[in-house]
Amino acid sequence: MGTLDHFESLYAASDDPWNVRGAWYEQRKRAVLLASLRKPRYRSAFEPGCGNGEMTAALAQRCDRVMACDGSASAIAAAAQRLRDAAIGNVDLRRCDLPEGWPAGGTHDLVVISELGYYFDAAALGSLLALARAHLAEDGELMMCHYLHDFDDRMLSTAAVHALADGLPGMVRTVQHRDADFLLEAWSPATLTGGAA
Template sequence: MSARQDYFEQLYQDRADPWQVRSSWYEQRKRAVLLAALRQESYRSAFEPGCGTGELTAALAPRCASVLACDIAPRAVALASARTAAWPHVQVQALSLPAQWPASTRDAYDLIVVSELAYYLEAADLARFVRLCVASLAPAGELVVCHWRHDFHDRLHSTDTIHAAYDGQPTLARLGRHEDPDFLLQAWRRGPACPAKEAA
């Protein structure tokens, strides 16, 4: 295991739900806001990197014809697989992103959801991760990104820095933004390059 994989694997070995994703009101409220931000009733295909225990994956499953979810920690993958076992169109894989990005995914996904993940990536990996998210979106596909705003010991980037990296992508047009003291959620659609961004 890499040091990062070993770190997250140990968290899940110590506690089955280390961030209380199923039970905490913060997580429940954030998940409800995120689901409400999705503009389509249903999607052909969705990708959820950093799925953790699969609570959000389970909420996405009824609205998507296919879902690929992944996590770096094998224990999290096992938990998410069990959580989503009722939906045969959901796949959960152990992947270390961005290095192990799913193969043949250019233009593949109508929806990509990145929640509470990107601040753990080193700077070069974050830049690559953002580019791969955009490249993997189908034309007019939606990208939803949501992150905790408060500081914590293993954060490598601020939430504002992460979201600015997505805002800087010339083929993403912002659809919406929800900001409160605890989290920032933004949504974009992939389309032609925006003239204002091209000129910047």
């Protein structure tokens, strides 16, 4: 079974297969990520791999508009229901396969890649990150957060995922948080930060 089929079967069986609503790990991770954003408000955020929309709903409170996508149609249906339940109307949800299905056009001043990067091989993740950089506004921020412990579906280590992001040209790391469970880092264009690491 391919990765996308695997996710589709998980979301078809449950709208919250990883308990992202109730698990303390997930609640704490969202809180740390949101607290680590450098600006109080963003014009446009993009969240690839949005799952059932819990992070999407949180981002929508800090952004004028959010575009979120997932490869699983069942995940998108769950996210749409989550946003309807919360009466959130500033999110554009799309089903798309990444990296090749990255939505064309426009830039974002926030891109959030959370719990996604290790499901790609190095070449595909490199393409995804290059697209993130190409669609990041010059005052933008790329935020990445990934689980540190091992699990069966992982194609890359969290260290390898973040090392690829750290190698993006013209970007410098602006945030780093590591604890026993996850690594969270952010990068911004060097022109914004003056080139300081």
